Amino acid sequence: MSNKEYKLLQGNEACVEGAIAAGMRFFAGYPITPSTEIAELSAQKLPKYGGKFIQMEDELSSMAAIIGASLTGIKSMTATSGPGFSLMQENLGYACITEVPCVVANVQRGGPSTGLPTSPAQGDVMQAKWGTHGDHPVIALTPNSVQETYEITITAFNLAEKYRTPVILLMDETVGHMREKLILKDPSEIKVINRKKPTCKPEDYVAYRADEDLIPPMASFGEGYRYHVTGLTHDETGFPTNNNEISGKLIERLNNKVEKNIGEMSYYEEYELEDAEIVIVAFGGVSRSAKSAIDEMRRNGKKVGLFRPITIWPILEKQINKISEKSKEIYVAEMNLGQYFLEVDRIAGKKCPVNKICKVTGELITPNEIINAIYGGK
Amino acid sequence: MNASEITKKYYRADKLPHIWCPGCGHGTLLNTVVRAIDKLGLNKDDVCIVSGIGCSSRASGYLDFNTLHTTHGRALAFATGIKHANPKLHVIVITGDGDASAIGGNHLIHAARRNIDITTICFNNNIYGMTGGQYSPTTPIGDFATTAPYGNIDKPFDLCNLAQGAGASYVGRGTAYHAQLMQKLIENGIQNKGFSFVEGLSLCPTYYGRKNKKGSAVKMHTFLKDHCVDKKIVDKKPEMAENKIIIGELYNNQKPEYTDNYKVIIDKFHNY
Amino acid sequence: MFQRIEMRLSGSGGQGVILAAIIFADAAIEYGLNAIQTQSYGPEARGGASKSEVIISKDEIKYPKVINCNILLALTQKSYDKYVATLDKNGILVVDKSVNVNEDVSYKVYKIPIIETAKNKIGTHMVANIVSVGALYALLEDGVIDMKAIKKSISERVPPGTIDKNISAFEEGIKLIKG
Known part of the structure; x- marks a missing residue:
């Protein structure tokens, strides 16, 4: 790929180009206007990179499937619009509390409910922050051009991997569907961040013991680090706890790992x-x-x-x-x-x-x- | 391997005792899962247990594998992501009647339809135990539950028929009483390259039993013993099926498997 | 000298006005200009009113939608009725022969047999959009987009196997304006 390669692409298509450049190798989704092109292009491109696509039965399962895939060490994403984003909230919260990196693109359309499927809106700003229950960290990024969609999608994956949290690409129909020139970057110019892995022996691994940066190293399923993942409030071993102090500390750490690093993710x-x-x-x-x-x-x-x-x-x-x-x-x-x-x-x-x-x-x-x-x- | 060796090798001993009530069938059923895995000699690092929410779904936490305790009803959707992303893993879903067929019913039929290589084991106790005894999609008509104070009017699912109809390639039913059969069905299910559904009839003396005057846990086990008949017997003597629950291997039919089919696409198009 | 042009291409869903606009945008960036293409359509894939816009500019394009419509294409009466009021008073209107238009206007009007040409000269109404591309191309100032760039864009964007047919349609479109 030469660094002068360019194409006329939609924002949605640029999102896929960025995702693949960032290392996305798994996509699960459900068709919904105006985000469908992201699924379509992922279905077409992923097998070419040895990656996997699956069209799930709904958005609940799409979100679940990308979390499952990410737990095996594969960078994963889904894409949707308002009605589907509402359905994803349940497992978005799950990804927050279990600290599983993933990217969710929400190409906003008119709402509430079925609303205006083919028209732009920005009505999901607060849903992106508060859509799932409980206090949880959220990183949401909004591009305004095709080129920026490509670049910010790469950033979204990097932030998800670095901070072990879902990152929302809060697009809108205008940007998702407009076609503009996209200059593709040479892979050597792209900074790709991968999640921190444990360096200890499996028997010494404590799955949710955070380092000083508040982020625990993440082992992949199948690598010999057998550990437990639950959506219940858990202690550093990953097992459920009802201990009030430990519960409070977990929620604080989850939020602090984003809030205290805000300088690292302030794009404007x-x-x-x-x-x-x-x-x-x-x-x-x-x-x-x-x-x-x-x-x-x-x-x-x-x-x-x-x-x-x-x-x-x-x-x-x-x-x-x-x-x-x-x-x-x-x-x-x-x-x-x-x-x-x-x-x-x-x-x-x-x-x-x-x-x-x-x-x-x-x-x-x-x-x-x-x-x-x-x-x-x- | 004797019981204490099994426990030592496959259970997270520090997480025991389990939360299940005295007399509950889930402990026996879980043991059949573990013994099946042991019999097949699977590497623990390659086994992934995925569960949803409910009494049954607490099972994942007790086992020393890669374990994922997910959201209510969604275990199969998470499991689909895991299996599709890494087909080398043996993915086993432990679920309950409400988890698998009410809130998760759509995921069940679609995982079965894809014939993705996941073994689903459903601990069916005909009730929502974790929330205190509400009727589930497998509660028989006329039975009582906290949300069916005047008797249940919902027609129950036959979960095995449901899974088979949706496309599962291996279907079997065992019970907490018929533990050896249950273990064998799970072994077969894991070995089947495709979607396997094994229903394990459990019992809930605390809620279902008490609400419906079924007597002690022993009596409920005796009921399973006396009211089940193996499909092999029924095949020879159909009259034996009368007023009985049919157990055993109900369906076994190899079909193309999802991740295998996807591999064909990758092999053809992978060029970067 | 050319600085910026804003075009609105309208018709009924399925007539391919979105593809026509994409071809212009594609050719423009191939030729080293900035371009942006947007569209609006109903939830249905076929039959509803369809509108596509393309802006070509030497400068950066900020607001992505048409403000001063320099060229309006309307393939149907419905799209003409809906969008004619948005045309710049010094602009250019291109309509299919079947559309009834008000001729007492300040903008230039080209009422040409687009759909008929597609049917009779090329053999399918399916290429009416590419005939339109030819007509609109002929109306651009000389040198806005060169011929090579637009033909390359058509060849890359139409289904393989129909390239020759579409290039002929494009050339027939030019003839409708230039004779």
Whole structure:
């Protein structure tokens, strides 16, 4: 593969290219618009790499199958959209508490329920964080272009492997279905992280004893390290416990391994932000509308900039805080009724006004709608 | 191998005693699983036990293999991922009647349909024991449960017929009383290259027995002894089936297996 | 000098307007330009209204959808009725002969027998989308995309075994504009 190789691809297809480059060799999924191309291309490509594809009977089992595959040491993923993402929540929680690396792409469409299957939305921001019950770590990443989908999918696998936790690729229909130029990277340019394995003898292996980095080394089933995995709250041996102190410590460690390493997973873009008095916060497809709106407003002398979180979860508290100290006003533009807004307002609301620009019609917010909202405020 | 050697070799002794009630059939059934694995001489590192949620599914924690205690009903879906990703592993699912056929019914029929090489052993005690005695998809009509205070009106599943109809290539039924038969069926199931379903009739003296005035655990075992007849006998004398539960090897028919079929695709297209 | 063009291709589901837009985007990036292709369609695979958009630009394309529609293709009356109002007043409208249009307008109108040409000259209405590609290509400023790039793109995107037929369809489309 030469580093100049490029293709016109959909975001969904770029996701598969990235996943395979990151080492994905197992995909289980269930067809659902607008994510199906991810399954289709995985079905086509994986056997060529000696990998496995399976179309499961539903999204519950798809999520279960990728966890099972990952336990044998194979990097795995699934892809879905809102209704399927709802069904995956059960085993997403299981992957969190059992610390099994995997990647879940959710190409968001209009909801709730069956909603608008072929239309874009960003209504799963909060579901990505709180969809499964209990306090648990979540890493969710949102690309805004075909190229970035490719690259951020590789990052998603790397984070999943490094932190032993599911990583959600929170895409939207706009990015999933748009076709753009993708420049494929040479494998030598791609940084691939693999999960930490035990170095001790099997008889000395304590499956859930974390190292100083809060992450336990992970053995694969079939390697001689026979251990127990359960969704019940467990002690460091991996067996169920009702001990209150141990239970509390487990949940704290699971969350801390992400929260304390937030600096290692804070991806974002700043556009025309240096002297901006008004800051638009937007992500995914909407961030592209925001950039066009900013170009237009800058031509008219208005000092507007964009803060684009690529890491949606954990929340980029430090960066949002910094913006609130510098700017006069913040606008959060998103294809929902104000989900990410809640977080921005919580962090920035005491220092500057935070407004929302929302749209749930199943269409991408246009640059004009952003411009009108901002001028309307003056 | 005697009982204490079996225990030493295959059980996680520090996790015993198990949680099952006195008289419960699950302990006997679990022992038949272990003895079958021992008889076949499987390497412990290559055996993966997957279970769901419920009384039966606690079994995985007691055994010294690669063990996965999953979510309710989903054991077969996890097991499918494991087997497909690493076909060298012997994947054995231990499940219960509610786990396998209510919340997990869809996964059961689809794993059977694919004929993926997984051996599923269902400890059927006709009740939800872990949650305190609610009726399950195998509770007979008219029986009582905490959620069927006026008698159950749901028609029960015949789990073996269900698995066979869905595409399993090996199906058998044993009981907690007929332990040797049960062990043999599990051995055959593990050796079968394809989806095997072995139902083990268990008994729950604590909930099902008490609710339905079935008497002591001994009496419930005696019931299994007196009311079951092997398919081999019925095949010769059909009249023997009357009012009896048919046990033994019920179906054995080799079919193409899922991971084998997928390997054909990989062998043909693998080029990177 | 060419800087940016925004095209909207519409018809009924199954007519292949999405593929037509992909061919333009593909050819544009092959030719070293930026391009982005998007689409919207109903949940059904066939029969509903289908719309595909392509933006070709020398600069980075941010907002991915059409704002100033420079060229509109409408293969059906329904798609013409739905999208004609979005056409730039100095733009170009290309419609199939079967579509009734308002001719008292500021944009240029090309009412041409796209579907008939596909049927009569090539032998199948299936290639109406590629006839359209030829017509639209002929209307682009010279040098926006070169001939080699667009033919390569057609050859790579149509089913193998139909390449010659589709290249002929493309050339027939050019003739509908250039004569």
